[in-house]
Amino acid sequence: MIKRIVVELPVHVKKYFMFEFDGYQKKNGTDQIHVDKHSDLGELIHLLSQPILYTQKPVVSSGKSTLSIEYYTHVQALDISHQKLPQLAKYMEKMFRRSLINEVQGTYELVGCDYGPLVSRFLEKRGIIRDVDIDYQTARKIFRDHIAKKVRKSAKMYA
Known part of the structure; x- marks a missing residue:
């Protein structure tokens, strides 16, 4: 059904x-x-x-x-x-965030460039209009928070 x-x-x-x-x-x-x-x-x-x-x-x-x-x-x-x-x-929004992090992180770790254009490419590929559907700085912050979390976690391991 x-x-x-x-x-x-x-x-x-x-x-x-x-x-x-x-x-x-x-x-x-x-x-x-x-x-x-x-x-x-x-x-x-x-x-x-x-x-x-x-x-x-x-x-x-x-x-x-x-x-x-x-x-x-x-x-x-x-x-x-x-x-x-x-x-x-709420969980569907978490799935969006996880997908953004995974896609941007793959290229970011491979190339090591600025992640801003990678976030823009993720949004453009899916037809999400930057600064209209989602604020660009909010989308960047999703990945920036992920990087900060990884840095805090690795600092704890070596402390």
């Missing part, structure tokens, strides 16, 4: 998932992705699903930063409660 959930996300996270899962815009204007159950997001949705024995009122996409996620489940009673949707959105 194919089920749908609607999640309210920041614009940059929505564009990231639209790129990663080959999202499309339906005729009514809602952006939608189909998630395979063997992907990271699909496994997360499966873990958040629980038996809900009553009918939930369906969430309608209200703004331009909502994303409709379509997934398959073979048990009809399994669904994600509306109270869990903010947690799902």
Whole structure:
């Protein structure tokens, strides 16, 4: 059975998932992705699903930063409660951050150049408009904080 959930996300996270899962815009204007159950997001949705024995009122996409996620489940009673949707959105933002760190870190360690253009390339590749969808300094800060954390961790090892 194919089920749908609607999640309210920041614009940059929505564009990231639209790129990663080959999202499309339906005729009514809602952006939608189909998630395979063997992907990271699909496994997360499966873990958040629980038996809900009553009918939930369906969430309608209200703004331009909502994303409709379509997934398959073979048990009809399994669904994600509306109270869990903010947690799902929070974890989806963590997935965006982790992806940015992994991609930028791979090139940064190989080349050793400034990471600013690498962050810009990550955003451009996914159609995220710099300083409109996400502040450029915020995106740089994600990787800068990761570097600072690694430096603190290595300082502890040698102290």
